[in-house]
Amino acid sequence: MIDFCVDESACIQCGECAKDCVMGIISMDNGVPEVPAAKEAQCIGCQHCMVVCPTGAVSILGKKPEDSLEIAGNLPTADEVEMLLKSRRSVRRYRQENVDRAVLARLMDVARNAPTGKNAMNLQFTVVDDMATMQAIREATYAGIDELSKGSGLPAGFEFFGTTAKLWNTRKVDILFRGAPHLLWVTAPADSAAPEADPMIALSYFEVMAAALGLGTVWCGFAKWAFTQVLPEMKGRLGVPENHTAGYAIMFGYPDVQYCRTVQRGDQKLHTVSF
Template structure:
């Protein structure tokens, strides 16, 4: 039997919020009017999901779990101040293709990786792994090796999936203006999220992790770019890909490049979704003759 360490202080008022949010359904109200946790066989679907929701919802900071104390949590932001900041981060996001030659502090990268543990993932299984290249020397070596092999393959008429001689030529032409490095967009650092196939929801989990990483970068003044082209390129050169140590049985959806932007945005863009791309459920749907459970 396993037991997630649950400590409930005298500040508990017996409101039951922790019980109502427990996805594993392993909390119940004890005879003393305080929440208790039942024994379970495993962490996960049939036991404690290790989500810490019980700790997070307690209005009196009375619940500690898994060795985590409520006083060590960050307070939730006020929506009136968080809304405009989040709106600006979303509206101001872009693919950064030019970077400064400036190191990203190790503590900043570690901080962002730790926060990625909060990204949604199937069943809270926490199966996403991260391959990080945070050394300028290593990144430059990877860039040079991949570029040399890519050029050699192009000379033989071999191009990444979805590309031909013309499209490859377009990429090389863009290097003179838009992005000096067509392979990794000049990113001085890269992060590769990946997860084991056949367990949980690897595709969704990896994509969501990458998506969460981008605003974490933006909030710290970093630029980011989500790239799939390098994956197609590296697929043609196993000897160059091998040092990355990406398991063959893992799903890899993108490579996230990041660093300090050479050309920062002065303001957000003003993109809009065309009304034709928004499909709202018709009010007439509620009048369909469907028999609902318990109703005649």
């Protein structure tokens, strides 16, 4: 049951919910919107019917419109969004302290609102929320790399990981994790509709919101490779399901650096299609 409910005293019979239904299962045949029982299974749970209703007459899946955030008057300006995006930097210097729990909870709530293919909402957000735990993962990763280097050898193409372990062991230089106190690894079931794209979209939401909250981030391919290619046993140790793709990881925390202006990017190729 999708619990599609209409407050007929508030409904103005505009039909917006039916027009915007992704699956086209909302009927206006009887004046007010309804979903035939035989079509309920086709609902993908996008909630568009609820959020497009101008009078807040539609509820679905136990969700009520009054519990949603109102959009009108609450959006940032284009200039504010542009500045946020252009001022964001890859941070590789972090303060050694945990991110406030309330800040982290808000950040994760926004990230988990990211869209997914077919509205599957089946991503796993694996977060290291305590710097002591992150330090234990760091130590275990470098120890595992060091053991491989001295034993059976590192996987082909990943021999350079041996240098990262040497730098950590001799100078405590953390190339892999950039000294960050926290990590987020987002993965998706391999059989989902968009297993490669969905984690990237979610991490992009995370990155932008993190910047708005004053946090630093850096996309971390080294962590992804370490946990999936060099030391694949780490995937299970961190609680990521075996049937999930490698996804991607971001390191984050309070930055120990302050940037004063935006960089001046070189133009990337823009191709306008003529057909």
